[in-house]
Amino acid sequence: MIVLFTMLGLQELHAQSLKTLTISASATVTDNLQMITIRHLDLISPEVEDGYIEISPIYSSYAGMFKIIGNPNAKIRITYLQSETLREQNDGIGVVEARYIMSAAEKDIQQQSQLLDVGEAVVPIGDNGELFIWLGAILDFSDALPGLYLSEFILEIEYI
Structure with missing residues (x-):
């Protein structure tokens, strides 16, 4: 399964902190794995x-937050x-460095992931056929300038 996140429009309205961001997700399901988006990564509120x-x-x-359903x-x-x-x-002048971090748990308990x-x-899928994953990020805006920043986050999931 490949999950594709498209981050569009990371636009700093003020040089320090105001920004606009749109995130969309799509999934291709193969081998009886299903991935459900429960909550999108929020890069606007922090x-x-x-x-x-x-x-x-x-x-x-x-x-x-995502839930994977499988065997x-x-x-x-x-x-x-x-x-x-x-x-x-x-203009290609401004730069944002992005580092993505994930955690996983068989139960919907984020702090135990x-x-x-x-x-x-x-990672194993739980006894009930579910696995929960959480996506975090560290974004470095120190070299960012006002403008439009685009990104695609790709997540691949497969049975082994």
Whole structure:
């Protein structure tokens, strides 16, 4: 399964913290795996502190949340892009550094989820056929200028 997030319109209206962001998600389901978006990653609400936005997948209410439904007790491989550099689309001068962080748990208990910190992890689906994952991010705006920043976050999920 490949999940594609498109971040459109990261536009700083004030040089320090105001921005506009749209996130959309799509999923292709294969091998009886289903992924449901429960909550989108919220990059608008968190405050920018010292040029950064930090959203923990384990502790932040701004983290994206997804439920994977598949064969009970099966193991799946989750692969995702850990970091990328976003360049301002019009002038190409401004830069946002993005680092993505994920965690997973068999139950819907975010604070008990385990960090998936290497960009690829093998995790079991729970006894009830469910696995919950949370998506966080660290965004560095220190070199950002007002403008449009585009990104695609790709998450691959497959049975092993």
